[in-house]
Amino acid sequence: PPKMRQWFLEQGYIVEGEGYMNTPKDKFLESLYETTDKRVEVSLKLMDEVEWDFFFLVLTGSDRLQHYMWRDMTEGEGEYKNAIKDFYIGLDQHLGDLMExxxxxxxxxxxxxxxxTNQDKRVHINHFLIKKGYMKLEGGFENMKKMWMLRVSAFLKQTGLSNLIIKVMRGTGGKPGDVKPPQIEVDYAESQAFTCGYYTGGIYLDNKLDPNTYLKVQSELVEAIKKELRDPDTGELIAEKVYTKQELYEGDQLSLSPDIIIIPKDGYWITGGISYPSLIEPTTKETGRHHIEGIWAVKGGGTKEGETVNAEIIDIAPTILKLFGLESDMDGRPIDAFKK
Ligand SMILES: [Zn+2]
Structure with missing residues (x-):
């Protein structure tokens, strides 16, 4: 509600701190703590302001931090070795205050x-689709020229020469952002499969394929990913699991799902986009990435204390609804975590 927006602004609430990709680590951490502390402080106040049936708080700091400093934790003995652990200790103290x-x-x-988990390499999966003939690029000299420019800029990056060029540009008043990677054009009319977006792992097939061709292309591509999508540096297979959308999802929104979903092995992250020089790109700034397994815990309300119960994230909402005595027809099932 607009009234609440005003209230949040008056409290000095920060929606999102400094981004992790281009902020120096000390500045990033300062902003991370400020944002998190403020969010909890405002939440504690808000808990007094209203008579709550249900209170929901999202803390995003641990996500941003692990994207940025995973490798600081796992490798070497640098200044930021304990940054993640220390932040969690702080979160635990916040949690204590909130529960109190x-x-x-x-x-x-x-x-x-x-x-x-760790993200050592990004996998630009569209390169694999091109190699296997599922995706076609626009022909012509312009695209070829762009592909060569990409390879040259990748070489400059590898050799550290691009830093020099950026410094020179700064000296002449230009910004590093002025150096945009050339955009390669996809020939969608001739392509059967593509991946888009950054946080992905999903492949979309041409929605004009007839049903039989669709299933054939889908199953052939799944097999190709399972058997042939390899890291050229090590020969290792990249996919931990490969699913068709029919295996994972159902319902009337099924058509919106990617047609093939890849769960990569730890260390790899699948990305969309096409303007990259090669299939594999080692990561430097962002060294942590999401893992499919998370955690959940519950206290109070007659829980069976000290028990470990496996659940899926879709089970949380039906569990909470059940505590309120409400039935639901949503996905997931109430978790059996409470004494009868
Ligand atoms: Zn994230």
Missing amino acids: KAGENTTVFVVSDHGF
């Missing part, structure tokens, strides 16, 4: 929407 404010009679859920 909520009171003993409140059931508290702690849920992550994903886990984390």
